[in-house]
Amino acid sequence: xxxxxxxxxxxxxxxxxxxxxxxxxxxxxxxxxxxxxxxxxxxxxxxxxxxxxxxxxxxxxxxxxxxxxxxxxxxxxxxxxxxxxxxxxxxxxxxxxxxxxxxxxxxxxxxxxxxxxxxxxxxxxxxxxxxxxxxxxxxxxxxxxxxxxxxxxxxxxxxxxxxxxxxxxxxxxxxxxxxxxxxxxxxxxxxxxxxxxxxxxxxxxxxxxxxxxxxxxxxxxxxxxxxxxxxxxxxxxxxxxxxxxxxxxxxxxxxxxxxxxxxxxxxxxxxxxxxxxxxxxxxxxxxxxxxxxxxxxxxx
Numbered sequence: 001x002x003x004x005x006x007x008x009x010x011x012x013x014x015x016x017x018x019x020x021x022x023x024x025x026x027x028x029x030x031x032x033x034x035x036x037x038x039x040x041x042x043x044x045x046x047x048x049x050x051x052x053x054x055x056x057x058x059x060x061x062x063x064x065x066x067x068x069x070x071x072x073x074x075x076x077x078x079x080x081x082x083x084x085x086x087x088x089x090x091x092x093x094x095x096x097x098x099x100x101x102x103x104x105x106x107x108x109x110x111x112x113x114x115x116x117x118x119x120x121x122x123x124x125x126x127x128x129x130x131x132x133x134x135x136x137x138x139x140x141x142x143x144x145x146x147x148x149x150x151x152x153x154x155x156x157x158x159x160x161x162x163x164x165x166x167x168x169x170x171x172x173x174x175x176x177x178x179x180x181x182x183x184x185x186x187x188x189x190x191x192x193x194x195x196x197x198x199x200x201x202x203x204x205x206x207x208x209x210x211x212x213x214x215x216x217x218x219x220x221x222x223x224x225x226x227x228x229x230x231x232x233x234x235x236x237x238x239x240x241x242x243x244x245x246x247x248x249x250x251x252x253x254x255x256x257x258x259x260x261x262x263x264x265x266x267x268x269x270x271x272x273x274x275x276x277x278x279x280x281x282x283x284x285x286x287x288x289x290x291x292x293x294x295x296x297x298x299x300x
Contacts, residue, residue: 035165036072036073037068037163039069041064041067044061048112058152059152062157073195079194081093083190119150148179151178157173161254162252165296166293169189169253171261173186174188185273206287206288206289207288213287217283221279225277256280257278257280259276259277285298
């Protein structure tokens, strides 16, 4: 009987100890790493020849649109609208994905037809000179009005750069080529808070005065990236206005830090292309607002 009583007492004491340890153990974080998002991809390509004659120059459009088809515990329609605006522009806010792409193609062809008016005029002039047996002058304008010059190619794509802890970072890339000229490329970034269905702004991430504080850091990254030690050396490489460079709101949230994109022509010559500036969390953590998703990510 005594043995049974001692056994019960031991079990009871053990249960109390387990309960005490359990109470002191930190609760599992509700800050979920993986977003419950289902992505879908639409690819679209089309070609239009001037006057619908396949012997004439043409414009070519290619679109690859990656978008969230469903998001658990979030308004995927709101997120889709933000991404559509970022990718295609505000004129397409009220349209479905399929309607947006169809309308975008129509507008692309319309703009191309307007620009190809000069091409038709050149054909008429060339025909008239041919009938009279005279050669027209081959000046710069006529060189630019060649078939190659009126061949346009546009590629519009997006990618998911980050998709964790209630945040999604998208980058939209637009590439335009006209004739034999190098492609003109622009990148637009979008960061969405899936808990609110709204885009995240710099002011939500950083404390007051962040812009001037980040200026020196951005400059330092450019120095290191180009292996130089001064703004003058950067200018010798094709950069400009670096002494006044500030965050441009075109940023991404990643697992390593905040990435700013400065497109060609902003602070650098076009041949240098877009500049991606990574600001590591270790370097900017003191500038982040407390209790925000980005601040929490920076401490992981």
